[in-house]
Amino acid sequence: MEKKAVRVAYGEALVKLGESNEKVVVLDADLASATMTNAFKKAYPNRFYDCGIAEANMVDMAAGISTMGLIPFCSTFAVFAGRNYDQIRNGVCYPKFNVKFGFSHAGITLGEDGGSHQAIEDLALMRVLPNMTVLVPSDANECYQCVEAAAKIDGPVYIRTARLATPVYDPRPFTLGKGTVIKDGKDLVIFTCGIMLEHTLDAVDVLAQKGVDAALVSFHTLKPFDEELARTYAAKCKNVFTVEEHSVIGGLGDAVASAVIGKGVEKFKKIGINDVFGQSGKPADLLLEYGLTGPQIAENILGSL
């Protein structure tokens, strides 16, 4: 199967968007070759602004740029969502300025750079901000759709992308704010987001071999969250599991929990990073270390039933 990093798709999507929309400008903080905005820089040098290693200033500059009718996309590492949080909160979300954030290298699959750079809290930070839309594409094709959708929203949008090359699935119908049923099932449901789609698909296969029919639902939009779909599957399957490459606090798991609480759920478990920081290592080794490979997820689920 073809593999492509979601961040690469982000860079390609910006170039495509820039072709049809002259209002799109891109800002980066000396990481264009990592966030992949260098593709846009090459295609439209006059619409690319490097802000230097000053992420906070990048965000407020984007806020100011947006007031001139432009649509700025800011990019840096997801871990810096904490560094420029005040600017995202007060400079952009509070006045509801039309600024987009494409933050890459999220989660532990960032790999070798280690815990200092592995964002496991960005979704929690972004979900809690009023006016913010939060998108977590699961593969390259969904990333193209997310970038296109983000440009159509009049207001701030956070798009979380990953460094690691991951499988590219056939394009699926995309509706902002709606979850996607990847596989129907009756014994339990797994809710996931982002690049954990690959590993939850593996988990579903392992569960099937054990005679367990699991449903799998992926959410590219964490906010506004498709609570209705979450409730429908929770009511149908009773056993609910969430899987994300993020802290189990404040991310997808909590979005699902808020939606399904009191809806007759028998088992509920959040699988993710258990309130610890990451560390250096190869992405595959890290997934294993933190229990996020398909077989481990399946085992975790079976042990909970």
Added chain:
Amino acid sequence: MDLQALKNHAREVRKDIIIMTSKAGAGHPGGSLSCTDALVALYFEVMNVSPEKEKDPNRDRFVLSKGHAAPALYGTLCERGYFGKEEFDKFRQLHGILQGHPDIKKCPGVDASTGSLGQGISIAVGMALGAKHTGNPCHVYTVIGDGESQEGLVWEASMAAAHYKLDNLTVILDHNGLQIDGSNDEVMSLGDIKAKALAFGYDVIEVDDGNDMEKVVTALKAPACPGKPRYILLNTLKGKGVSFMEGQVGWHGKAPNAEQAAEALKELEG
């Protein structure tokens, strides 16, 4: 320039600051009074703005980076006709348009929501860059504080302003020398702020008395220096115009009570 008219507007705005903060029992009179002359000069003499063209894309922009001086901005906007004085009753109150700090979503004439120090200048830099990008002829003005200049973001923004040669940007420093916990030198010395501004690539104009209307207007109207952002260092007096507040750090974030307000208004009315 009708200097007397400008001075009259400034006096009215100072009275508004006292009325507003006194009624609310809260707010920041000291740093509002110190930048009043600059705001009046901008809105009545320098900037291409008016309530009639509040949404005109080509209007000049103003960002009050030291957002806690909101009473000075509200007084000026009211005096300029953006809203009526009845709004002062709801300053800092539930459902009021005059929030504790300027809110673009609620208050007519406000170009950016500010209050988190350091952010306004950075937003102003973005506006100026965006204006250059789109060919918008507007000029962007921002008033920053001296205490605010302790924020790293002020200098990140300044570096970017010089890098992108934003000669459509004017940064105005309200240098009254005092902040919440004491003088700048006691809290965190700014060192040679003029040398710093020069070193960051600004074209700098220093005004020895930043509360002298004529000098302020002259500085604000000085022709732009091509390829360089402008920095106007206004040496001001905190609490200017109300003698018991002048130079007193205690009036940074404290509202006058009814008796003090009456005394202040009497003095301002002369």
